[in-house]
Amino acid sequence: MRTAIVAAALLAVAAPPAAAQRAPDPTPIEEWSLEKVSKMGQEIYRHDVAAWVATDALLASFGAGPPPAGMAGWIVVEDGDALKVRFLRQEADALKAAFDIIVRDGRAGPVEAVNAPLSAGESARFLARQTAIANIGRLRCSRQMNTVVLADPDSDDWLVWLLTPMENDQIPIGGHYRFRISADGRTMLRRDQLSNTCFFAEPPPEGQREGAMLFYTQIVSKGPVETHVFLSIQNQLTLVIVAGDRFYSVGGARIADITDMVDQ
Template sequence: MRIAALVAAALLGALAAPALAQRAPDPVPIEEWPLEKISAMGQAIYRQDVAAWVATDAVMALWASTPPPADMAGWIVVDEGEAQRVRFVRQHGGTLKSAFDVVVRDGRAGPVEVVSDGTLSAEEKAGFLARQTAISNIGHLRCSQNLNTVVLDDPDSDGWLVWLLTSTTDANIVPMGGHYRFRISADGSTVLRRDMLSNSCLNMPRRQSDDQGRPVALAVSQIVSQGPVETHVFLSLQNRMPIYVIAGEGRIFEVNGPEITKVEQ
């Protein structure tokens, strides 16, 4: 009963939000993935997002006293097993090079490495181009001024998976809507598929709490897939709270960090 009441209350609150006052377009079904892949990709998104975040903070601290190069063009994240190398990329004479590297372990940034010869490998260039290709092909649903990006190897092909993620600077808001998933070709230049992982913008307040005032859970109705998607895993990990996803014909899933379970009714 507690889960049912929580889900009902959360959905009523969501449906009353001004962002949903306008009629949303008809939902477009997305590419469905097994729950195991959804969990794995959600965890990978979270890990890379944290790496990019703490590395950016480290570089911004450096730039507080030393202006950044004028030709900075973005960043890529290179998986190095237990660590991730965040490479801040510049366009130098028509060639992509890393100007600064930051190695992140266990969510903590190491020192900023000023790179003298940061020529990117062919794979790193393709990953950077895949990110740019996705940004250039964003769809009509844009739910924030700034989007976070995640680029991963596609485990089911030789191409890339790229996410454009709705961001917020309000710690009391969970941006549940407006996230995109792209399949990009191996060379990074072509969009093979674009999936809009929600049908509308939905910023959910972290209002539900236990008797000690800690957030308990959020609930959302998912109409573009038959179950949860990887951004639900990512947001659950990021906000350290369960997310209940109602999808398909009344099925309810609990996404609690990397764990996805079907709630028996």
């Protein structure tokens, strides 16, 4: 029946690179409840979209001209029921907010020019991002990585993700990192490599996405991780994750253990 459930839907998978055969033994990651995995995956998607649409809006506001000198990145912070993307500028030895854009429901509002110092929390959030980047591990699946920084709901730590972006329209199921960073943003407390190798999956052809699934074997954890939720939402596809002797479906924010159904 395991073969039947896979064959029943269009299954888009990519062969792992040859280098995967020489990969070191997997290092187990910090395990989370499925509830936290789902919540963090949704927040990663929300913050990633905010950074993306705000960046597009800011660049469009400059027209054909270059960005102002000293631009140093951005942070994404909660702003009521929306998100505020703060673009930063280096001034002497201080980081300041240079532009703010409110993103609500995935849509960027107007660009607001500001000249404001960062709060202690905002500075720590940006430092956490920089600390994670400085401590990336051996697995490099892209020349550039996207970043998301969230406050851990269960501690005072920051959680930072370095995310491998899509490449040639292929979906990067592997290649992502999760970091646990101290509250002041300066110390890496833990680095979790969320896969043992790079793994890019071919998406289903246009017009054949309904009912399609991506199949992936997870060997660094006992179940799905938050990047599986993120990718499922981003690509509007269901992922079937095999972890140990268990099967899970990840359909957007919904994670279900389908082992009993598969075994029937």
